[in-house]
Amino acid sequence: MADEKELHAVVLDCGPASAIDFTICARLKKEPRTGGLPVIALIAPGAENQHLELLKAGIDESFVRPIAPAKLLDCLRTKLALPKSGSNGIENGSWICCGSLEMKLDAHRVRGNGRDIHLGPIEFNVLRHLLEAPSKVFSRDELINAAWPDNIHVGARTVHVHISRIRKALKTASPGSVIRTVRSIGYSLEMADD
Template identity: 65%
Template sequence: MTPLVLICSQDAEFCLIYSHILKTDGFASELAGDLEEALTMAGERRAQAVMLDCQPASTAAPTICTGLKRESQIGDLPVIALIAPGAGSQQLDLLKAGIDASFVRPIAPAKLLDCLRAKTVLARPERYERKSGRSLCCGDVEMSVDTYRVRCNGQEVRLGPIEFNLLRHLLENPSKVYSRAELIGAVWPDNIHVGERTVDVHISRLRRTLETSSPHRIIRTIRSAGYSLEEQGD
């Protein structure tokens, strides 16, 4: 399940820019023009976060945040405000409305994505836990595909959507060495251009997260070939 982020904005350019940023890190996004649409889509589509466009001449963002937080079925849905220059006066209203995080634009995409990774279902898989489902395992690493749980050396770890999908692909066939091109084709959307260096960055992030919980090497780097999982924990 690809994490879905609702973008609440009346600005088409804002939506296009942030939809693209979200796609590069494995998030899906949809536009919700007002509170009614946001409430409907959050419930029906099981959205996992909402991004609010805060413009100086509009007071809609705090109202939308208040409405979302008051809805018992989705009240714990993370809501993130992106505040335009000149709209800083809305900060107090957003805090009163229960905003989870807010950033004044321009914001570095990596900072926004880090925030979303920390607050989506991949960080809080218990929201959609099921009693049964497909599991993958190699050495110290265990993954429950249906519930988005990952454990390493018995400890639950938090992964962003790209890292989760990379690990899932590697776990499907631990003995195989996957080239960077194969990983790009398996993990990133077809309409997103991704360079091999981007794969290296995400693999490095995944390796660092897993090996924080394990004394063993988890991911092998095969020079000029690609990456694979260690089948043994030695």
């Protein structure tokens, strides 16, 4: 499955006497494509001795079942540096979220509904500024100051071109996110009504 799909983490539900779990974990950790994936094991009660073998295989975290689903989700959010559910603003150090739109600042990564959105550096900086204060209207000058280097002269038309590129990218990956034009004033990021 890891060879066929893009995974973000693996949760192994380990049987009490299963040796295959160690093999799966070791294989995932050796592969260049999956070596960085967090691997979390759920160990059967009474089989805590599996923990040592799983550590040798490279497991990142293990829990003895039964485990509260919220605890597992919190662990996954921490390991993946994901924003907490329902958050708006900077969470976990480097994520900005608004609705289904997520931006990881240090990786220059944007996702909408879990799908990657590819933006150039200027578009990334403009969207970041809009995401930091959803629904707030920013003038073109404010966006220029936030997104462009100081030594570059930028006109209003250039801002409009970059806004158009962001809108096009959001339309396919995050249709609930809309950049609204406020005539003669500027732009704001809005979440469309469901």
